[in-house]
Amino acid sequence: MTTEYIGLVMLGALVLMVLSGVHLAFSMMFVAVVFGLIYRGPAVFTLFMHNTFGTMQNEILIAVPLFVLMGAILETSGAADRLFETMFQLLGPVRGGLAITTVIISTIFAACTGVIAASVTMMALMALPAMVKRGYDHALASGVVCAGGTLGILIPPSVMLVMLGPMCNLSVANLLAGAVLPGLTLSGLYLLYIIVLCWWRPSVGPAISIEERHEAKGKLLLNTAFYMLPMIFLLLSVMGSILAGIASPTEASALGTVGSMLVAALYRNLNLKTLRRAVYETVLVTSMVFYVIVAASMFTSLFLYTRGGSVIEQFVLELPVSRWVILALMMFILFILGMLIDWIGILFITIPIFLPIATKLGFNPLWFVELIAVNLQMSFLSPPFAYAIFFVKGVAPPEVTTQDIYRGVVPFMALQAIGLTLCIVYPQIILWLPSWTGQ
C-alpha cells in the first residue's frame, strides 16, 4: 500500500469513529497515534509533542479564551434580558415585532457570544415563551430563535474565525473583517422575510395590543438606547481596533473583556457569582476547543505527511468540469456533513483537503474560507443532527413541539442558502471590508 492511501484510510477511520460517537479530540488523537506508530514508529511522538507545544505557544489563539470570557460576562450582565423587555414593548404592536426584536438582539449578541450554545439557549429562554404567549406561529417563533442564535458563530468576534486563522494561514483580522457583511446580510434576510411574511399573513405574527406597553414611547426609546448602546460601543471599539490594524485580535480581546466587565458593572451585575460562572464556562469551552486543536495538529501533521490530501486533490483537479461545479460540490459536501457532524469537526476534517483544492482552482482563499463559515450556519439547523434545534427543544415551552421546530427552521435554511449564493455571486460582500483594512 502506498503512503497516499494510508492518508485516505486515516481519514475514513476518523470519520467513522466520529460518526459512531467517539469524542472528536480523542478520535483524532487515536487515529494519529495508531497510524503514526504503524507508519513512522515511536519517533512520531516527538512530532506530536512538538505539535502540542506549538499549539500552546500560538499567540493568536490566546484570543479564544478572552473572547469567550468577554461573551460569558456580557451574557450574565443582564443586558440582553432588559433589552428584550424594552424592545418587546416598543416593537410589540408592529406585526411580527417580537420576531424582529429577536433577530436584532440576536445579531448584537451574536457579536458577543461567539459560541452558539450560549446564544441559542439564551434567545430560546427569553424570546420563545414571549412569542408563543402572544399567539405567534410556533414554527416561525422557533425558527427565528434557532437561526438568530446561530449567527453567534459567524458574526465577529467569533471563536471559529480566530481558530480558522492559524489553520488556514490567513490573517485573523481579515477573517473577522470578511465575516461582518455576510453576517449582517443573513440577519437582514431574516428581517426581510419576517416583515414580508407577517404583512402577508398577519396571523403568524400578530401585533400585540398597545395596552401591553406600560411606559411612554420616549421612555422606552431611552431605555432601549441605555441597554443597547454600551454593547454596540464595546463591539465597535473591539472590532474597529482590529480592523483599523491598531490592535492585534489578542490585544483587542483582552480590552473587550475589560470592557465587558465595565458594561456588567454599569448594569450592576458584576460580582463574584457572575464572574465565577463566566470563568468556569470559559475554561470549559476553551479546554474543549484546544484539546481538539491539539489533536487536530497531530492528525493533520501525519495526514499531510502521508500526502493523502494530494490523492484527493489530483482526482478532483482532473475532473472534466468547471471549477464552479467543484465549488458547488464542496459546498454540498459541507452541507451534508453539517447534517451529521458539528462545525468544529467539519472544519478540521475538510479544510486540510478543501482549501488546497480551492486555491489551486484559483479561488481567493479568504473568500473560500468565509463561504465555508457561512455554509456552516446551515449545519446548526439541518436535521437530524442540528445543534440549534436540540438546544431550543431543551428549553422550549411544552406547547412547542419538535415538529414545530423542524418546520420552523426550513425557511431559514433556505434564507441561509440564498445568503451563501449571494456571497458567491457577489464576492465583494466578503472581500470589501478586508480590502479596506489594508492588511
Added chain:
Amino acid sequence: MQAIKWIDTLSLWSGTLIAWLAIPLTGIVTYEVFMRYVMNMPTQWVYDASWMLHSTAFLIAGAYTLSVKRHVRIDMLYNILSKRGKAIFDLLIFGVVVLPVMGVLTWEGVAYAAEAWSTGEKLSTSLWEFPSAPIRTMIPVGFFLVLLQTVAEILRCLQVIRTESHP
C-alpha cells in the same frame, strides 16, 4: 465507589481553580496594551507569560471538561440506546480509545518534560529567557488528569452495567 468520587472531585477542583487564570490573563494582556500604546514601553515578558497562563488552563481543565461531558462528540447513535446500552458503549469508547491514547500520550509527555528538565533548556522569544521545563510539564500533568478521569468514567460504566443487568 469511593475512587470515582475522589477522581470526580479532583477534576472538579483542578478545573474550577485553574479557570481563574483567565483573570490574570486578561490583566497582563491589558497591561501590555497600556505599556505599549500609552507608555510606549512594550514589555518583554507578557507574550510568553500569556501563552503559558492560557495553555496551563486549557491543559489542566481537560479532566474537568471530560467529567461534565463537555468534550464535543456526536450523540446521534448514543441517544437511541438504553441506559445500560449507553454504559456498554461508553465503556468501549473509554476503554479501547481514550484510555490507551491518553496513557501513551501521558507517558510520552513525561519523557518530553523530563528531557527539558535534564538539559535545562531555555526558551526566549524576546530578551526574557526562561526554562521550558515547567511549562512542558503541564502537558503530562494535564493529560494524566484526563487519564484519571477516564478511569473514573470506566468505573462508572461498569457500575451501571452491573446494577442494571436485569432490566
